[in-house]
Amino acid sequence: MNAALVAHNTFREAMRDRLVAGVLGGGFVILAATQILTPLAMGEGMRLTVDLGLTGITLLGLLVILLAGTSLVAKEIERRTIYNLLSRPIARPVYLIGKWAGLTATLWTTVALLGAGLGAVLVARGAANHLPSLAQALVLAGLELSIVTALAVLFSALSTPVLSALYTLGAFVAGQWSDDLRHFALKLEPAPRVAVEVVAQLVPNLPLFNMRALAADGDPTTVLHLGLAAAYALLYVTCVLALASAAFESRDFK
Amino acid sequence: MQDLSASNDRWPTRDLPVAPAGEGASAIRVEKLSKHYVHPWTQRRTVGLDGLDLEVRAGEVIGLLGPNGAGKTTTLKLLTGLIKPTSGRAWLFGTPIEETRSRRRLGFLPEQPYFYDYLSGREYLELAGGLSGLSGAEASRRALHWLGRVGLGDRPALRLRKYSKGMLQRLGLAAALVHEPDLLILDEPMSGLDPFGRRDVRALIQEQRARGTTVLFSSHIIPDVEALCDRVAIVLHGRLHRVGTLSELARGSVSAVTVCCGGAAIFERPPSWGDRVTRRESGEATEFVVHDPALLDQVLEVLVRHRASVQSVTPERASLESLFLAAAETERAGAIGRTA
Numbered sequence: 378m379n380a381a382l383v384a385h386n387t388f389r390e391a392m393r394d395r396l397v398a399g400v401l402g403g404g405f406v407i408l409a410a411t412q413i414l415t416p417l418a419m420g421e422g423m424r425l426t427v428d429l430g431l432t433g434i435t436l437l438g439l440l441v442i443l444l445a446g447t448s449l450v451a452k453e454i455e456r457r458t459i460y461n462l463l464s465r466p467i468a469r470p471v472y473l474i475g476k477w478a479g480l481t482a483t484l485w486t487t488v489a490l491l492g493a494g495l496g497a498v499l500v501a502r503g504a505a506n507h508l509p510s511l512a513q514a515l516v517l518a519g520l521e522l523s524i525v526t527a528l529a530v531l532f533s534a535l536s537t538p539v540l541s542a543l544y545t546l547g548a549f550v551a552g553q554w555s556d557d558l559r560h561f562a563l564k565l566e567p568a569p570r571v572a573v574e575v576v577a578q579l580v581p582n583l584p585l586f587n588m589r590a591l592a593a594d595g596d597p598t599t600v601l602h603l604g605l606a607a608a609y610a611l612l613y614v615t616c617v618l619a620l621a622s623a624a625f626e627s628r629d630f631k
Numbered sequence: 632m633q634d635l636s637a638s639n640d641r642w643p644t645r646d647l648p649v650a651p652a653g654e655g656a657s658a659i660r661v662e663k664l665s666k667h668y669v670h671p672w673t674q675r676r677t678v679g680l681d682g683l684d685l686e687v688r689a690g691e692v693i694g695l696l697g698p699n700g701a702g703k704t705t706t707l708k709l710l711t712g713l714i715k716p717t718s719g720r721a722w723l724f725g726t727p728i729e730e731t732r733s734r735r736r737l738g739f740l741p742e743q744p745y746f747y748d749y750l751s752g753r754e755y756l757e758l759a760g761g762l763s764g765l766s767g768a769e770a771s772r773r774a775l776h777w778l779g780r781v782g783l784g785d786r787p788a789l790r791l792r793k794y795s796k797g798m799l800q801r802l803g804l805a806a807a808l809v810h811e812p813d814l815l816i817l818d819e820p821m822s823g824l825d826p827f828g829r830r831d832v833r834a835l836i837q838e839q840r841a842r843g844t845t846v847l848f849s850s851h852i853i854p855d856v857e858a859l860c861d862r863v864a865i866v867l868h869g870r871l872h873r874v875g876t877l878s879e880l881a882r883g884s885v886s887a888v889t890v891c892c893g894g895a896a897i898f899e900r901p902p903s904w905g906d907r908v909t910r911r912e913s914g915e916a917t918e919f920v921v922h923d924p925a926l927l928d929q930v931l932e933v934l935v936r937h938r939a940s941v942q943s944v945t946p947e948r949a950s951l952e953s954l955f956l957a958a959a960e961t962e963r964a965g966a967i968g969r970t971a
Contacts, residue, residue, distance in 0.1 A: 382761045386747070393749045457745045461806060464711040464739040465762040468731045629714040 387479025446529035447541035470622035521586035658845035664719035738812035744803035
């Protein structure tokens with residue numbers, strides 16, 4: 378109940394912020410730009426539209442997280458609005474879960490709106506057969522952003538907004554390279570190999586959520602892939618929020 | 632600053648402290664509550680609160696008085712769960728303060744409250760009510776009611792970014808009261824208010840007392856404390872210096888007694904009175920100011936013997952302000968002595 382109230386308030390804050398409106402506007406501009414570039418793609422216009430569109434949606438979602446998510450908790454502490462919440466019968470972990478859920482809902486809404494725009498472009502270009510794979514790619518993008526949001530909440534609960542943004546961006550980039558990190562570890566001596574393998578396991582496995590290449594060809598992925606990705610996202614988010622809660626529990630608000 | 636909660640004497644997380652016997656009558660019970668901070672680089676220790684003991688009975692209004700940095704806000708933040716104690720224990724209505732449910736019957740107004748700019752007054756109170764356990768419909772109903780009660784009811788949809796400082800203070804009070812708590816903790820509730828706002832807040836506190844709400848508030852405005860409180864606790868250097876009713880605090884501080892007689896009391900003053908009894912005429916009355924209370928019986932005896940019409944005998948007690956200032960000066964002198 379209280380988590381839902383905090384989530385609703387966070388969602389309301391994000392949607393009333395000009396940032397989300399700006400991101401949506403930016404997303405539609407990117408979509409329009411892909412249509413201008415299509416004639417230059419030498420017959421690969423559909424691939425370009427889907428690939429750039431999906432990449433744009435993920436990066437714009439990341440932008441929302443970096444600008445809003447990383448100050449999600451830190452801003453409340455800095456402005457002391459947190460006093461009004463935590464002096465009520467609400468447990469600190471519940472507060473963090475509500476914050477994560479509110480921003481995640483905002484991101485899913487953004488992904489859905491931009492995805493609907495991208496879908497409309499595909500239908501207009503006579504590629505309605507790409508819609509099922511596009512929908513799957515959007516779900517995976519939403520799951521990927523949910524994980525990054527959990528990391529942003531963790532860093533925001535422990536650090537300043539600027540440092541949180543840097544840590545979150547670092548985790549996102551490292552997560553994108555997690556496959557490369559594992560391959561790189563195999564080429565190292567035993568001691569550094571273990572260290573790099575541990576890092577590769579700790580950072581989120583974001584390539585799991587990337588099906589842009591498949592979607593660009595209009596090929597759907599398997600239900601097993603979607604299920605595994607959803608389960609991984611759920612587990613990762615749970616662990617990160619548990620860690621954030623443990624650290625947040627002992628924090629003083631002076 | 633980092634707190635010492637992780638030290639050996641940290642607040643227990645297991646075997647939660649059970650409220651002592653007879654706790655039912657206490658709205659707040661505090662035992663040896665301390666809060667120390669250690670600077671992460673210099674390791675310099677700062678004492679925010681040092682072994683505070685305090686009991687607030689259900690239904691009473693108690694004021695926390697103390698200079699800046701005395702530990703008033705630290706005490707209130709510890710009780711409301713915003714900071715964790717280094718050592719000691721406290722209960723709200725018998726529930727240990729580290730349990731979330733201890734705050735179910737609590738309404739809190741922080742010092743200089745901050746709010747979400749993007750919400751309207753009504754939305755904010757609905758959120759506050761919901762977080763304190765009200766259903767959606769009930770939170771909505773009470774939000775409108777309390778907006779009206781604090782004089783903000785004419786524009787419930789106005790965004791908070793357009794509120795003045797005084798309006799925000801009123802809204803904070805409404806948020807503390809929206810779920811009609813049994814315990815109200817207010818940190819400087821009169822701060823930033825004009826005289827009308829102060830009058831309204833005083834009226835609200837008195838109204839809450841009438842309905843049986845326990846009120847603990849800190850203030851620098853001594854006349855407000857005198858006007859509202861059943862008891863006053865003076866906190867100095869993180870310690871409870873004195874606590875009691877105004878008359879208890881003032882006991883022993885009688886500096887003079889004024890005996891008022893009707894008409895002109897004509898008689899010769901005994902030479903033994905000297906400067907210890909002075910006489911002044913005011914209109915149709917004569918006042919004898921007895922500067923040495925030990926002489927009072929003798930003065931009254933003389934007046935009665937001379938058939939003077941004694942109308943009143945009024946002890947002149949020290950004001951709360953003078954008591955507070957004297958306590959602060961004594962404590963400061965003691966601290967300097969200890970340092971030397």
